[in-house]
Amino acid sequence: MAERTLMERLFEPAQIGHMPVGTKIVVYSLLLFWTAFVLFPIYWVFITSFKSAVDVNSGPVYLPFIDFKPSLHAWKELFVFDWEDTLKAYTNSIIISLFATALSVLIGSMAAYALARIEYAPKFGSILIFVLSMIAAFVGVGVYGVDWRLACAVAVAVFFFLIKALGRFYAARLGNGDILFWMISQRILAPVVVVVPIYMMFQSVGLLDTHLAIILTYAVVNLPIVIWLMYDFFKSIPIELEESAQLDGATRLLTFFDIVLPLSKAGLAATTLLVMILAWNEYLLALFLSTSKAQTMPILVAAMNAGERGILWWNMSVVIVVMIIPVVVMAIILQRFIAKGMLLGAVKG
């Protein structure tokens, strides 16, 4: 072998699968730099939660016990003096994200399974009639002040009447792909597009500021993600298993819950984790739909921006730290699944 120059020895592999020293140094320093970039803001929030107001306002101090004396006053304030508010927000967050995730994953995976395995063919004309009668009902309620129950009843009646009357005259049908696209495309809707009508809707049925309202909204907002990821998962399961189960006389529901779901554990785990993170962290919809009783943690974070006294950085940091811990623990345990689940969705999507 010819004599290797210094550059070659540093950057060109001597054999396959071996990483030369120079490359190693570059790779590790880049990775460590990014680790620092990722961890530093979190570290800063963490130590800020132990700082006193003076420490925060007098300029940066970096190391607890060396630069400044850590104090528990912010933690005390949230967990002793404001214990009730903190506990309420925390339990609200837990209840809402758990139920919203469960609902979303259940309904979403059922729909995804149906779209993956059953042929649907709704008529295009019927959908058009449905949309038109809905718009008519809305104009009636919104512009002419008709009672909404009456308007809904009339719209439904008109819809069925028109389907019966006109159903023979159109034949164009949509397929599963169209339904899937329609459901997934709901994710494009920014919350601000739909939040005002949702607010009015919950107001009119008296559900504003309740867990139910936020749970339902979160479940629907995340439904497209569940359907997208789970559809690909179900598609990847060999159909023979289900066919043999059905030959043995199992119903569709039984096949789904006893055979298909256990086979897609990895996908379910990834989807559940992802939806739960999104529900746990959501701010805008919660801001609209809750005023006091159903407040979630992100609202509590924002509440630390206390107007004339400025931002109470120390209290806010405590709330953020408390919010981060459960998701990080959960995600570290489940992160293998996330990558797999998302990859499947992305590869086939």
Added chain:
Amino acid sequence: MSDNATSARAGISSPEASLTLRVRFSEWIDRHSRQLFITPAVVMILIFSIFPLVASLIIAFSRIRLRGGGYSVRFVGFDNFSKQIFGSEQFHFLGTFAPISALGWVFGLGVLGLVLFWLFKYATAKFTVLGFLGRVITASMAVGLAFMFAATLLSGKPFGTLGTTLFYVFVGCGIQFLIGLGLAFLCSQPIRGRNFFRVVFFIPMMITPIGVGYAFRMMADTTKGPFSPLWKWVGWGDFTWATDPWAARIFIVVADSWQWIPFIFIVLLAALENVPRDFVEAAQVDGASSREIFFDITWPQIVPVAATVMLIRVIEAFKIVDLPNIMTSGGPGIATESMSLHSLFAWRSLDLGQSSAVAYLLLFVTVVTCVSFFNLIVVGRMRANG
């Protein structure tokens, strides 16, 4: 549900019990399982996405006044939209227009020429009415946006919330993709501590956007933040980034990237690990350089994943609202206001019609961008790869 399942199983194994109520119920369920599976999702989407969408559309076309206890609705046609595009809110949505400068003309006409060339090529190669119509919509939006930037940014005037949103989407997503891909590539190398890096790099995605916003506000503080000695040393001790439009915008992109690179990273890493090792090793044996290996072997394998992950990211990026709201409240002026935030502010000032109109404009821009991206890039790639 397992209770239900066992009862159904019992019904199957013992035919003599087939007339019990339970079995009849499970038979009914089985007969209607087609509808049962999909109805809940359809109904939920109808109630919480489609109803609000239609209601928003009606609100966008009307002027709503709140009066003691109730509200009055007056139909005003396209007033709310034309106010954003031509009227008193133009500066807010599109930007402050100035006579187009020479640079602006070059840019605008350049884009126009490119777009016309592209349309011409499509029309002469393979022509379908629907495909052509779709491309015309994409093209006219591109030209419109080009002239908007030509008349505002390139003529020395500030652009509005539309331009800011596009800045977040395209600059932000571009940076995030490059860094995410780079990190994923580094982590796919045979290195020690891969699992450690994977877990650490994933963490920011799990932090609430509002927390990220406040954390980065602390980071960016030039007097009390952790980097203030550094700022002082550089001589920018009294520079407040929140008063400079571009500094503020870039800082929001940095925070957004910090939060979203993990998502791109984790998916691309999984994709890179799925590339068969034999391919890479065979190329190494044949003496291919690492750059050749990456661009000729690895890249084509991960392109479908990359396109999809970017589609998801772009969809989410258009909705950006928490970060600018927390970090700058849209300021200085309207420099960092995204369209979502614009709509939220309009709602806060009880101008529901304007709020819905902006939201609908956002929806339009998002749909055109995402559909173009999907049809022209993702589907095009799929066809190219067979």
